[in-house]
Every structure is written in C-alpha cells, then in structure tokens.
Amino acid sequence: MPRHWRTPTVIIVAGCLIGLVSFGLRSSFGLFTEPLSAVRGFDRETFAFAIAVQNLMWGLGQPVAGAVADRYGSGRVLAVGGALYVLGTVLMSQATTGATLALTGGVLLGLGLAGGSFMIVLAAFARLVPEERRSWALGLATAAGSLGQFLFAPLGQAFIAGYGAVQALVMLSFFVALVPLLAIALTGRGEDAEADEPEVSTREAIRGAFGHTSYVLLTAGFFVCGFHIAFVTTHLPPYLHDLGFSPSLAAWSVALIGLFNVIGAYTAGVLGGRTSKRLLLSGIYFSRALAFLLFVILPPTTLSVLLFGAALGLLWLSTVPLTSGLVALMFGTRHAGMLFGFVFLSHQVGAFAGVWLGGAIYEATGAYDAMWWISIALGLGAAIVHLPISERRAPRWAPVAA
Amino acid sequence: MSTLWKDLLVGLVVTVLALGGAYWQAERTAAFERHDGTGETLRLVCPLH
Numbered sequence: 001m002p003r004h005w006r007t008p009t010v011i012i013v014a015g016c017l018i019g020l021v022s023f024g025l026r027s028s029f030g031l032f033t034e035p036l037s038a039v040r041g042f043d044r045e046t047f048a049f050a051i052a053v054q055n056l057m058w059g060l061g062q063p064v065a066g067a068v069a070d071r072y073g074s075g076r077v078l079a080v081g082g083a084l085y086v087l088g089t090v091l092m093s094q095a096t097t098g099a100t101l102a103l104t105g106g107v108l109l110g111l112g113l114a115g116g117s118f119m120i121v122l123a124a125f126a127r128l129v130p131e132e133r134r135s136w137a138l139g140l141a142t143a144a145g146s147l148g149q150f151l152f153a154p155l156g157q158a159f160i161a162g163y164g165a166v167q168a169l170v171m172l173s174f175f176v177a178l179v180p181l182l183a184i185a186l187t188g189r190g191e192d193a194e195a196d197e198p199e200v201s202t203r204e205a206i207r208g209a210f211g212h213t214s215y216v217l218l219t220a221g222f223f224v225c226g227f228h229i230a231f232v233t234t235h236l237p238p239y240l241h242d243l244g245f246s247p248s249l250a251a252w253s254v255a256l257i258g259l260f261n262v263i264g265a266y267t268a269g270v271l272g273g274r275t276s277k278r279l280l281l282s283g284i285y286f287s288r289a290l291a292f293l294l295f296v297i298l299p300p301t302t303l304s305v306l307l308f309g310a311a312l313g314l315l316w317l318s319t320v321p322l323t324s325g326l327v328a329l330m331f332g333t334r335h336a337g338m339l340f341g342f343v344f345l346s347h348q349v350g351a352f353a354g355v356w357l358g359g360a361i362y363e364a365t366g367a368y369d370a371m372w373w374i375s376i377a378l379g380l381g382a383a384i385v386h387l388p389i390s391e392r393r394a395p396r397w398a399p400v401a402a
Numbered sequence: 403m404s405t406l407w408k409d410l411l412v413g414l415v416v417t418v419l420a421l422g423g424a425y426w427q428a429e430r431t432a433a434f435e436r437h438d439g440t441g442e443t444l445r446l447v448c449p450l451h
Contacts, residue, residue, distance in 0.1 A: 136409060143416050150423025255428035262420035263413075270409045
C-alpha cells in the first residue's frame with residue numbers, strides 16, 4: 001500500500017483522535033464504580049482493587065508495549081492494544097465476581113491501555129513527525145487526550161442514566177474500536193528518523209539509559225508528577241468536603257483542572273520546541289510546590305479553590321510533552337517507545353504512592369496536612385533534579401555519519 | 403502564515419473546545435450530583451484518572 005497519504009498532518013490527527021478516545025474512556029471509569037457495583041453486587045473495595053490492578057498492569061506493560069512498537073511499528077501495537085482495550089471493557093461489563101473483574105477490568109484493560117493509548121502515540125509522533133514539529137505535536141496529543149474527558153465523562157453519565165451501567169460500558173467501548181482503524185495512519189517505524197542513529201540493541205538501550213544520569217533524574221521527576229496528580233485527583237474532593245465546601249464547587253474545580261490542563265499541555269508543547277525543556281520542567285514542578293503551599297497556608301475560600309484548580313490544571317500534564325521530548329532528544333527514536341515506557345512506569349508507581357499515602361496519612365492523623373507538605377517537598381525536589389539534566393544526545397546515541 | 407501564528411491558531415481552537423467541554427462537564431457533573439444527592443458521588447465522577 002502506498003505510504004504517501006501518511007503525511008505528518010494525517011498522522012497527527014489520527015494520533016490525537018486515538019489519545020482522545022483512549023484517554024477519554026479511561027477517565028470515565030470512575031462513573032461506573034457505584035452503578036456497576038450495585039448491579040453486580042460488588043463492594044467498593046472490589047472495584048477499587050480492579051482499577052488498582054489496571055493501573056499497575058498499564059505501568060508494567062508500557063515498557064514492553066513500547067519495545068514491541070519500537071521493533072514492529074506503533075500501528076500494530078495500537079491495533080492489538082485497542083482490541084484488548086475493547087475486549088477488556090466489554091468483558092468487564094459482564095464480570096460477576098471480584099476475580100473476573102480484576103482479570104478483565106484489571107489485567108486485560110491495563111494491557112490494552114499500555115498498547116492502545118497515549119504513550120504509544122507519543123512514541124509514534126517522536127518517530128514519524130519531523131523533529132522541528134515534534135514538541136508541538138507531543139503537546140497537541142497530550143491536549144487531545146485531556147479533551148477526551150470532556151466528551152466521555154458527560155457521555156458516560158448520559159448512557160448510564162439512559163441504558164444502565166452494563167449497557168453504557170459496552171456502548172462506550174465501541175468508540176475505542178476506532179483505535180485499530182486510526183492506527184493504520186501510524187504504521188511504520190520511521191526509518192528515516194532512525195537513519196543517522198547508531199544500532200543499539202534493546203538490552204544495550206536499557207543499560208545505557210539507566211546508566212545515563214539525566215535519564216535517571218528525568219524518571220525520578222516523573223515519579224513526582226504521578227504522585228501529585230493521583231493524590232490531588234483522589235483526595236481533593238474529600239478534602240474540600242472536609243473543609244465544608246459544596247460538592248458543586250469541587251466539581252467546578254475539577255473541571256477547571258481539566259480546562260487549564262488542555263491549555264497547559266498544548267502550551268508546554270509549543271514552548272518545548274522553542275526553549276529549554278529541562279528549565280520548563282523545573283519551573284512547572286517549582287510552580288506546583290508554590291501552588292500547594294499557597295493553597296495550604298491561605299485561608300480556604302471559593303476563589304482560592306477555583307484559582308488552585310486553574311493553576312494546577314496549567315501544571316497538570318504539561319510535564320508530558322516535555323518529558324517525552326527530552327527522552328527523544330537524549331536517545332533518538334529507535335527505542336523511544338520502550339524508554340518512554342520506563343519513565344511512565346515511574347509515573348504510575350508515583351501515582352500509586354500518592355493515592356495510598358494520602359489515604360494512609362488521613363487514616364493515621366485525620367487530616368491531609370502532612371500530605372500537602374510532602375507534596376510541596378517533592379515538588380521542590382523535582383524542580384531541583386531537573387536542573388542538571390543534559391539537553392543533548394547521550395554519548396552512546398550520538399548521530400552516526402550516513 | 404508563520405509557524406507561531408499556526409501554533410496560536412491551533413491553540414485557540416483547542417482552548418475553545420476545552421472551554422465548551424469544561425462547561426458541559428461541570429454542568430453535567432453538577433446535575434448528576436443534584437440527582438444523586440450525596441457528596442460521595444462527586445468522588446465517583448472525578449474524571450481525570
């Protein structure tokens with residue numbers, strides 16, 4: 001089949017749609033906790049366990065899916081991942097025991113997410129989009145993924161209200177069935193981009209990356225990103241409830257995070273193509289620490305909650321195009337999927353820590369105060385560790401003469 | 403058209419979509435919450451992760 005139709009524009013549009021659909025459905029799963037549990041007789045812990053398994057499998061599966069995409073092309077991995085995603089979602093709707101829920105909504109869906117979503121699209125963009133437009137495309141893909149929540153969260157609610165949770169989940173999964181189709185545009189390994197890159201085996205790439213201080217620092221920084229996001233996502237609404245705010249204010253603060261997240265992610269992509277990515281990242285983590293600090297020390301008001309949501313939204317996934325852009329800058333695109341995958345695994349471990357520690361500290365002390373201060377300290381730490389990162393090709397990955 | 407202007411134009415489109423989406427989502431969330439009537443529901447509709 002001729003490949004000339006796969007222009008950068010087609011690739012970017014298809015990749016953004018994949019990000020929108022896959023991230024969008026994922027973001028609506030919280031809606032199903034109560035209604036699906038009611039239909040199937042699950043307790044909340046059973047559902048939460050399945051989602052925890054899903055996050056873990058997503059994180060663990062990401063480097064593997066990335067490595068396969070590096071070898072055989074992103075299109076195939078996205079197609080298989082998208083199919084697993086649909087299968088996992090449909091089977092999850094039919095699960096009647098905790099074990100089958102964990103297997104379908106946890107293991108199968110987690111692996112589907114690893115292969116059929118966001119990070120594989122980013123790796124494909126790194127390979128298939130010209131280098132001078134790479135950061136912009138990574139920012140646009142991140143913004144598109146974030147836009148998905150606006151489509152799927154209300155749609156999920158409407159479907160649940162109209163057809164019940166089981167039917168709604170099946171109906172939403174149809175959207176993800178578009179992923180294998182859209183993936184056709186992202187086939188190919190970007191051999192042109194790899195032409196001047198040295199031959200490095202997978203094993204060498206792993207060893208070389210983890211022996212490169214800048215990559216280790218970047219990975220550590222992304223742990224903090226996951227920690228912050230998961231903590232705020234899970235614990236901000238109950239925190240606001242404890243402060244006596246109405247649930248609708250929390251709903252608006254969450255919507256503001258989503259809105260400014262889209263703007264922040266896109267802007268970060270644009271700026272990342274024009275200025276230092278490590279300095280931008282350092283600034284983002286420092287600003288997060290500052291936002292947490294102001295939120296904790298200032299008297300809580302409606303305005304401060306909304307401003308906190310807007311500020312945090314700007315700093316939310318703006319780390320993604322910059323972090324993935326730095327990986328491509330350091331190591332080229334030959335192993336981009338796998339090396340993004342390891343950084344993402346660190347993010348997921350951080351997310352697990354943020355959710356778990358938030359709950360544990362609240363149970364132990366009856367308040368989130370300690371958790372806010374830990375988040376501030378981690379933000380400052382992440383701001384510092386990004387400063388020494390070297391924004392150039394790692395020595396082993398220096399371009400070779402053609 | 404320069405790259406900067408193209409980037410800004412795409413950014414404007416993305417922002418308008420996000421504004422509409424955020425308004426729709428917040429309205430729907432509030433409606434759902436009113437319908438359900440408990441603070442607990444809010445946590446369940448949190449759409450970001």
